[in-house]
Amino acid sequence: MATNISFILNGDEISYEVKDHWTLSHLLREEMGLIGTKEGCGNGECGACTVIVDKLAVNSCLYLAIEVEGKIVETIEGLASTSGALHPIQQSFVKNGGIQCGFCSPGMIMSSKALLDKNPDANHEEIKHALAGNICRCTGYVQILESVEAVKNMGGQNE
Amino acid sequence: MKAFKYLSPKTVEEAIAFHGQHSETSKFIGGGTDVIVKLKEGWMEPDFLISLKKIEEMSELHKNEATQELSIGAMVTHATLEKSLMIQNDYPIIYDAVSNIGSLQVRNVGTIGGNLINAVPSADGAIPLIALDGVALLHGPDGERSCDVKDIFVAPYKTILKPGEILKKIAIPPQASNTGSAYIKFGRRAAMELPLIGIGVLLTLDETKEICIKARICLGVAAPVPMRAFGAEKLLVGKKINEEILIEAGKIAADESKVRDSVRGKAWHRKEMIRVHVRRIGLKCLEIIKNNS
Ligand SMILES: Cc1cc2nc3c(=O)[nH]c(=O)nc-3n(C[C@H](O)[C@H](O)[C@H](O)COP(=O)(O)OP(=O)(O)OC[C@H]3O[C@@H](n4cnc5c(N)ncnc54)[C@H](O)[C@@H]3O)c2cc1C
Ligand code: FES
Ligand code: FES
Numbered sequence: 001m002a003t004n005i006s007f008i009l010n011g012d013e014i015s016y017e018v019k020d021h022w023t024l025s026h027l028l029r030e031e032m033g034l035i036g037t038k039e040g041c042g043n044g045e046c047g048a049c050t051v052i053v054d055k056l057a058v059n060s061c062l063y064l065a066i067e068v069e070g071k072i073v074e075t076i077e078g079l080a081s082t083s084g085a086l087h088p089i090q091q092s093f094v095k096n097g098g099i100q101c102g103f104c105s106p107g108m109i110m111s112s113k114a115l116l117d118k119n120p121d122a123n124h125e126e127i128k129h130a131l132a133g134n135i136c137r138c139t140g141y142v143q144i145l146e147s148v149e150a151v152k153n154m155g156g157q158n159e
Numbered sequence: 160m161k162a163f164k165y166l167s168p169k170t171v172e173e174a175i176a177f178h179g180q181h182s183e184t185s186k187f188i189g190g191g192t193d194v195i196v197k198l199k200e201g202w203m204e205p206d207f208l209i210s211l212k213k214i215e216e217m218s219e220l221h222k223n224e225a226t227q228e229l230s231i232g233a234m235v236t237h238a239t240l241e242k243s244l245m246i247q248n249d250y251p252i253i254y255d256a257v258s259n260i261g262s263l264q265v266r267n268v269g270t271i272g273g274n275l276i277n278a279v280p281s282a283d284g285a286i287p288l289i290a291l292d293g294v295a296l297l298h299g300p301d302g303e304r305s306c307d308v309k310d311i312f313v314a315p316y317k318t319i320l321k322p323g324e325i326l327k328k329i330a331i332p333p334q335a336s337n338t339g340s341a342y343i344k345f346g347r348r349a350a351m352e353l354p355l356i357g358i359g360v361l362l363t364l365d366e367t368k369e370i371c372i373k374a375r376i377c378l379g380v381a382a383p384v385p386m387r388a389f390g391a392e393k394l395l396v397g398k399k400i401n402e403e404i405l406i407e408a409g410k411i412a413a414d415e416s417k418v419r420d421s422v423r424g425k426a427w428h429r430k431e432m433i434r435v436h437v438r439r440i441g442l443k444c445l446e447i448i449k450n451n452s
Contacts, residue, residue, distance in 0.1 A: 001164045020165040020208070023195070043196050044265055056238070056267040062195045063268065066165050067212065111263070133262020 005069040010078025018065045025049045025060035028075060036076040036106050040135070047134030050107035051075045057114035057130075076106035079113070088154050089113055089147075098147030100138035108134045112148045121152065160198050167210045171217070171298050171325055174209055178323040179300055181207045187325065189234055189273035192265050217272070217327060222249075227333035233272025233326045237284070241266060250331070251447060252287040252340035252359055259283065259344050272326045275311055278318050278384070279353075285312070285385040286359035287342055290375040291331045299324030312384035335373065337364040337452070339444030345432050346423075355424040356380050356432045360440040364400065364448055371400045376408065376437060381416035381429065388412035391437065402442065409437035 001020045006013065018027055025042075028034040028051070040048035042061045049061040052074040079087035089112050092098065099105045108131065115122050115130040122130070127148045136144060166185075168174040178185055185207035188194045197203040211217055217234040222245060229250070231240070237257040240246050247254050260266055260274070260283050274284035275295070285308065293308040300323045308329060311318050320326065340361035344354040357379030365372050374395040376388040391412040398404055418429035 001162060003165070019162065021160050021162045021198070023160075042199060044192060044261065047262060047264060050264055057264050058267050059262075059264045062192055062265075064165065064191065064195070067210070129258075130263050133264045 003066055005066060007068045007070060008072045010074060020064075020066050022065040023061055024051065024053075024058075024063040024065045024068060024073075027065035028060060034075055034077050038103055038106055040103070045135070046104075046107075047111065048104055048107045050110045050134065052110055052114050055114065055117065057111045059133075074110070074113070076110060079109065087113075089116065089151050092150045092154060093144070093147045096147040096150050097143040098139065104134060104136040104138075108136065108144055112151070116148070116151060122148075124149065161201070161204050163198075163205050163208050165208050165210060167213045169213050169215075171214055171327060174211060174214065174325060175298065175300055175323055177207070177209050182322055185209055187211060189270040189276075190236060190268035191273075192261070192269040193273060193277045211272075211325065219328075229331040231271055231288075231329045231331070233275075233328055234270050235272075237261075237266035237269050237271065237274075238263065240271065249334070250287070250291065250340070252290055252342045252361060255342035256283045256287045256344065256357070256359070271329070275308065275329075276318055276320065276326055278312050278314075278316050280315050280383055280385070281353040281357065281380045282385065283342075283344055283354060283357055283379065286357050286377045286379045287340070288329055288331070289385055289387065290340060290342075290359040290361040290377045291334070292375075293329045293331050295329055296327045297324050298327050303327075305330075309385065309387065315383050335363045337366070337368055337448050338362070338373075339447030339451070340375075341440045341443040341447065343436055343440055345436060353423070354380055356418070356429045356436075358433060358436045358440055360437060360444055362395070362400065362441065362444040362448070364445075368448060368452070369399050371395045371398055374408075376412050378412065378416055378433060381418050381433065383417070386416070388415045388437075390415050400445065402438065405438040405441035408441065409434040412437045 002017050004017050006015045025039050028037050038048035040046035044059045044062045050057050051060045054071050111134050166177050186205040188208050188210050217232040219232045220235045222229045237260045241258045271284050274282050288308040295308050296305050342359040344357050346352045346355045359377040361375040363373035374392040376391045379385050391408040413430040413434040418426045420426050
């Protein structure tokens with residue numbers, strides 16, 4: 001059972017024939033080759049698959065692809081500018097040691113972006129609350145929280 | 160995941176009709192945070208998945224200014240409740256419960272209706288709605304009916320919903336003045352963990368703010384289904400409210416609970432936590448009442 005859907009992916013209008021039972025992470029990774037979004041647990045537990053749908057951070061492993069019809073989807077691939085310059089959040093993660101092996105990073109960064117787009121002045125507690133669903137096995141979280149807080153002092157977001 | 164056909168009706172009637180056409184082989188899906196896990200694990204293998212997302216009236220959250228009744232559509236997400244200033248200010252017990260469900264990613268899609276109908280003993284969303292005397296409005300092939308939220312639950316994973324029946328919304332009756340309510344999800348950590356025990360308390364005091372005129376003490380994971388500690392509630396009503404009597408109520412609630420040992424915790428520990436937290440949450444209710452006046 002396949003259905004043709006239209007949506008906006010990282011700023012581009014997309015039309016795609018999806019199988020009704022595909023998850024969004026399957027569509028992105030296996031069908032479209034956008035493997036920046038990671039799949040860790042596949043069950044909503046780790047946040048590695050986090051993408052933004054209509055401004056909300058969601059687990060793409062628990063979201064049906066067919067449900068993004070008419071919606072705006074943002075993935076890690078859409079963050080750097082066309083010239084290749086990293087987004088301020090990405091820069092901050094690099095600079096502040098928020099990335100070690102990198103597996104959790106796309107999810108961490110998308111959760112951070114959803115938060116900071118809405119609340120650029122998010123405080124420590126708000127950042128922790130927004131990132132609680134993203135698991136990192138390397139950094140111990142301290143550098144990740146510091147990376148997000150440091151974005152505030154980088155002259156705000158681009159866009 | 161086994162292939163299925165995804166249907167997305169725009170009205171409750173249409174959803175019920177779809178279900179009627181494929182009753183044996185179809186399932187409803189709300190936000191899908193429980194359903195998709197079950198589909199992936201093969202615990203659920205429908206040929207048709209009927210989504211409730213496009214039914215607008217089911218996503219409405221509003222308070223009727225005239226009657227002061229709060230109406231929560233079953234498809235309202237935990238994040239919508241968490242972010243609502245009206246919920247934060249007027250229904251702190253709901254805020255306490257939904258703001259710690261899973262992760263933000265889960266709360267952004269998971270719904271209050273899905274939380275109730277999934278009917279796990281640990282459903283965080285159930286306790287506040289029971290404490291607030293919530294009434295569930297159901298709509299099925301035989302028309303509409305309603306029941307107390309407490310009576311939705313029959314056994315773990317089992318509700319009174321008949322095949323094809325949909326939970327449309329939950330109505331919360333107006334709250335008396337001098338009411339305070341709060342919930343605590345007790346576990347090793349708040350995020351990404353089901354509660355070891357969930358405790359919700361609601362207290363209404365008389366105009367002198369000394370005598371308790373209404374009490375609700377509701378417990379999650381304390382029995383196969385969410386329960387009210389009627390004995391502890393009865394102790395409080397009509398009495399002068401203070402820390403001593405809340406301690407007593409905690410003891411009674413712990414005795415009334417039907418806690419069990421499980422992989423996540425021992426029964427004796429759960430009982431202790433009920434005892435301690437009924438007092439603590441009760442005191443928090445009193446503080447809310449004091450601050451609101
Ligand atoms: C990582 C993770 C963490 C979680 N943490 C918590 C937690 O801390 N506390 C907690 O309580 N829960 C938790 N959950 C469980 C789940 O997210 C919630 O129960 C959520 O509210 C379910 O809502 P949903 O809309 O996603 O339900 P769905 O998955 O869409 O549906 C659940 C069930 O209800 C039925 N259904 C849904 N809506 C209706 C309706 N309106 N009428 C009739 N039937 C309906 C479906 O057919 C299905 O059987 C967690 C889940 C995950 C994946
Ligand atoms: S892969 Fe989606 S939450 Fe782990
Ligand atoms: S950097 Fe390795 S999991 Fe986070």
